[in-house]
Amino acid sequence: MNIFPTFEVIPAVDVQDGEVVQLVQGERGTEKRYGDPVEAAERxxxxxxESLHLVDLDGAFEGQRENAAAIEAVVESVSVPVQLGGGIRTAADARSLLERGVDRVILGTAAVETPDIVAEISETHPDSVVVSLDAKDGEVVVEGWTEGTGLAPAEAAARYADxxxxxxLFTNVDVEGRLEGIDADPVRDLVAATDLPVVASGGVATLADVRALREAGAAAVVVGSALYEGRxxxxxxxxxxEE
Structure with a gap:
């Protein structure tokens, strides 16, 4: 089953200290704040x-979900599918979220370090796991983009379909949050390396960037700063x- 039957543009609602923020290249201290998460989601x-991309940024950095109340308020207030990442480290955590209304869980560090967690969750909740591969200088990074793994994204992706x-979910950290445009080549390479739908994220600044990612084969694109800044x-x- 393709969870993105048609190309989709997914707004990001990234939460830090209970507020919507956008970071530059994932670095704390670079954030711009955009207010209440529920208000942003409803907007x-x-x-x-058609769906929302929620991230508990404190959870991504600290390894435990720090903004659970704010995230839960969003999930309860919306009627579209929601995918959530940040601080989800165990199958039990993931199942609990899926049973409480989250439609897809995004696993980064946990999936890279313990791939079998994907199979464990999928046994009870098929097609509910989105594996997050974040790349810096062509290398998959984990722990809030602070630690390298030695893996190329295409190499890492190969294991997850089975x-x-x-x-x-592929995030190009090199361009993330800078509003300076995307690099479509890594997305194209990843699409060629896996049969799974690829959701692209990072650097989108213009409609031309969205178009380029769609043409590179992305099934969906997550957009944050460009939407919040009205680009x-x-x-x-x-x-x-519709073109």
Whole structure:
């Protein structure tokens, strides 16, 4: 089952200290704040979002979910599918979230360090795991983008289809949050290396960037700063699929 039957533009709702923020290249201290997570989520749904991308940034850095209350408030207030990442480290954590209304869990560090966790969750919740492969200088990084793994994204992706993953989320840390444009080549390479849908994230600044990622084969694109800064509208980005 393809969890993205048509190309989708997914707004990011990244939460730190209970507020929506956007970081530059994932570094603390670079954040711009955009207010209440529920208000942000509802704004994107009113603008036509078909799903939402939620991240507990404190959880990603600390390894435990620090913004559970804020995230739960978003999940309870929206009627579109939600994918959640940040601080999910065990199959029990993932199942608990899936049973409480989260549609897809995003596993980064846990999936890279213990791939079998993907199979364990997929046994009871098929197609619910999105494996997050974040790359810096062409290498997959974990622990909030602070530790290298020695793995190339295409090499890392190969193992997850057999384990039951529903999709790969690929974030290019080199361009993340800078609003300076994307690099489509790593996305194209990853799409060629796996049969799983690839969700691209990082660096989107213009509608041309969204178009380039779609043409590179991405099944969906997560957009954060560009939407919050009004570089383009979600409606305009979503209509690219009608071209």
């Amino acid at each position: 994107w749904i009113d603008a036509g979002a 384990l039951g993953a529903g999709a790969i 383009f509208s979600l409606e305009a980005a979503s209509k690219l699929d």
